[in-house]
Amino acid sequence: MPNYWGPFAQLKEQTNAILEVANYNGLMAELNDALFIDRSDIAYYVDLAKEAGGPILELGCGSGRVTLPLLSGGYHVTGVDNSQDMLDILSKRMQHRSREEQSRLTMCREDARNFQLGNAFSLVIFPYCSLLLFTDPADRKSILKSVRRHLTSSGLFAFDAPVQESLNQERIFELDLPIESGKTVVTLGIKTYHEQKVMLENSLFQVAKSTNKRYTILEYKKLALFAEGELEQELQEAGFYVYKRIPTLSDNGKTLRYLYVCGKSDTDTYPLWHPYMPHNQLPNHVLTLVSGQGCRVTDQHGKTYIDASGGLWSVQCGLGNTYIIDAITKQLSTLSYGTLFAGRGNEPALALARKLVELAPYPLEWVYLTGSGSESVELSIKLARQFWHFAGLANKNRIVYLDQSYHGTFFGSMGVSGLYPAKETVGPGLPGLDCINAPNPDNCPPNQDYETYALTCAEQLETVARLKSDQIAAFIIEPVLGSAGVVIPPQAYFDRIAEICQRHNILLIVDEIATGFGRTGAWFCSTHFGIKPDIMLLSKGITSGYLPLGATLFSAEIGNRLLAHGAGIMHGSSHNGNPACCVAALATIDVLTNQQLIKRAREAGHYVRELLEQMKNEQPNVSGIRSLGLMAGVALCQNDHKPATKEQVAVIYELLKRKGVLAYPAVSSVVFFPALTITDDELQTVVQKLGEVLSSVQLVNNGTRMR
Template sequence: MYNQWEQGDGAPIEVQLGIRLSACGGHIESNALWSIPRADGSQRRLLERKWIAILDQPTLDQLLDAAGLREVGRIPLGQRAASRERPASFLTMLLCKRRADVEERLIAPYAAAGGKPSTVLVAGQGCRVQDSEGRDYLDTAGGLWSTNCGLGHPRIIDAIHRQLQALSYGTLFAGRSNDAAQRLTRELLAVAPAPLGWVYLTNSGSECVELAIKLARLRAVIDGRRERAIIAYLDQSYHGTFFGAMAVSGILEDRDRYGPGLEGTAALPTPDVRQCPPGMAADDYLRQCARALETLAGASAGRVAAVILEPVLGSAGIIIPGPAYFAELSAICRRHGILMIVDEVATGFGRTGHWFASEQFQLQPDMLLLSKAISGGYLPLGAVLLSNALGQQFADSGVPICHGSSQNGNPACCAAGLATIEVLGEDGLLARAGAAGDTLRRSLDALARQGLVGAVRAVGLMQAVDLTQDDGSPCTAAQVAAFAACMQERGVLTYRGPGCLIFMPALTITDDEIALLAGTLAQVRRGLSLRGGNAHRR
């Protein structure tokens, strides 16, 4: 191919160009011989060889993605029409942005990739939060049931700040520890119910469940009973979304999407008195539910290693099993040597008006699982507390516990935990949870008597109210979502449960804020028509 261009002074430049497609078809081989005239009349000749990649759009996208970029536009440069002397030439500039600027790449829990958040919070104090649009809300869910001490508490923030200045990172691997982790261990055991005496620090509630499952099975191995591996759970329970935690969360309906689950789990009926058969006393029904564990132990020839349960089932809509159930279940565990794993991720640290619900319901867990409010919700932190007997068994065996991650025992997180325990004790927040819980319960009961809502279930500041359609039938999930959206429009953030709204505000909530919650709930219900599974504004 022969072509001719002009220099800036009008002198012609001759180019002989050869183009050949590579054997693989992925490149074009270009050979160009340039003849550039000099001022003395001689020619300067240059030979140039290039390999030009041929890219389809998906490949280009991958290259940009690897470079941390995304294309946001194209600008054509130097476009020339074809003529007899020269071919058409095109040059395109890609306009790109750094990938960090792409908001939709943040994937939220329980959301499809690419979805965008409807609310972006930027500030908060106590039970109040503000979004990026300047709107203020009363948060009645305590973040995600975590901010028991309220947002922005100066003592917790100061403790984190001081710890970061003193020692900003520490590990529990390689025979090391740190002062904050050691002190938190002592403080946790000081407030924990008997007979708990050992602590393993984690980063989340789901991780606590993973570790508890491993420890239950490790204990069976140490006992020479490797086959004793079954973990029993309640069929309406929620224990998290890690792989093992998902396997013992009965309320998760979509866990089969992720392929074969953890082997060796078994569901037990949830002791929900709403399911009590007509003519049967509630306590008899609860004991019958508990005896399902004994039936499982017999049918499996003693292969049940542990049962995991929440003292109050939060995600199921605040189901409170009650003393009769716990007494029967505890006796069965003792008879069959089954470990009792009590998940207090949601109920711990004052939520029910006690340090732990296990005290309230007279439970003696072999393992107690804690997270959420353990750090006031300020930093990721969790803990598995072991009974004296179980911890000593592991210690005597000399078998290492194969579990851990880089952030277990992070000193800043532990400092948040220490400050949270201090605030809960010194600020009287456990008593406040009981008093505020009574006030909220009375307010919700008043709405129920007016026919605005259905049944109310409550223990401390852990409460749920059923939503009913105009004909008194339970609301659908879509109606509950519409109801919660209307609450948010009026400045109140809630948490949705099955047919209900769940309230777990900070223990610092005031009586005026409780009145605002109840008043908004009444306004929304009066302004909505709930019929045939649909919600319409009146």
């Protein structure tokens, strides 16, 4: 392939006035600065520096186009370049900077393919598409190996690269750009050679200096060209994963260039799959915890966090509670396993069933013990359908659910979860389901008050019941929708739902899996709103998360109908009623009672609400605070007041984690479900760190920009 092609080759043949130099008295450095000065990726590198929060290594630092803004931001930068000319230009520019900035810059002449420095970096950057200048895959492999060796375990590696699909056989641009001492017209040409996996970039600079000198400079570059997925494959083989891709250059709405941001992969094999998370993101996004006490947890690197999410909203009594641990240990040494199959039972299972009936917020006389919240939901669907089957109404089998609900991961509980991702990938779901809108205030029209909007949502249940007369078996609802961002419907909503269910003979299934056992400042959230469930679902806090357990409570009417027909419940698993799990639940109930943790949830809930409201007044990206007891949601919005995207919430979650606070990402919100034992000081720290994170970012145009 030629070095020069088309008009560039013709120009080279026709004139002797062309200077072909890497650097002509610093002129090429000035021209390259001009060529890239309007690109926004400098700001993205500054954002990444804020996110990484540590020393920075810049490969191919050149004349300092990226280096100088980083130094202005207060960062320590090590600049590496293989050209002494470029380092000399950077040194000259540094003479005009403060001594304090000069002290934060280290310059080294090194080859990017095999550099060896004495320290590790939180951020390594390789700007100007420089990685692609190495067209030999072996060279790129050496570079990536050196980068990985110099990167901290949680560090980031960033470089820019053109979008390969946007590269046509031949493309020419013309740009008019100012420079420090005049102006230049740049003709930039790109030509691709896909078989050789190379693209040529020819740049013609016609420079008019203020000194009346004129230069014509032709620059030639050869860049690596990748087939789809090849670049990502090289990164993966080198021990990196792509954390995110940021579009930095576009033309007519099409992205032409991305800034790749990568993290280090764990080189060990990782056979463990995690819920929902694509395995190719593991174990890079896994926070491996090794110990915990109270509301504090420690990871494998010794870093301590405040767990403000209570694990997965489960740890009511805090970690390491010796009363619960001792009760479990004693039971394991007495009867370590028991089943409820084949007419067998055990004392802890019966004692727990009696205790749950005693605590129920509304007369619920029967208990079925399960292994999880998802299983409790699964059973409730079967139970509702069985109830109407034995009433001679086998067609009354449809279940209504909310579009922003989350009830679990089994086939039935998945089906009634509006927020369950990618349901279609597991094939046809459970039949007989109807979805209506959840009363999320984020969706409330601006000209309507929230209660009126919520009642409009409730009327959708009435509409479904009328359209499908005598077919609706049950309506399932969370009294507070946690995964939707701690959405708390108004009292009028629950009153209207109760009227509709009563008029149309619809069973009301209340999912208290996340809201039960003191979380909202009462044993069960239903009591706040006077909700009268026919079936109530429990898990999570029932054992303070120490062992897996769930329960489905149901009314005398449902149980008596089964009794009248001599019917059993068509459900069961090997570990239902496990005695150690049941003892864990009984001990948890003791701790909640004896330590007055439900009262504490009310008091701490009021306190954290005040702190969050104060923070909201200072944060333009917070649209609302929603809380009840010690479950709180901070609703996030973009600068145009639209709800924050999933990706924006994920950034806030990650930044908060870096500051030592574990929250949980929800719909346009971050939510907090800490242990009921959390102290006021810990709550202050959580809100303070959240405020710091929100002050460091802007949520704009569906993206996140560091301030």
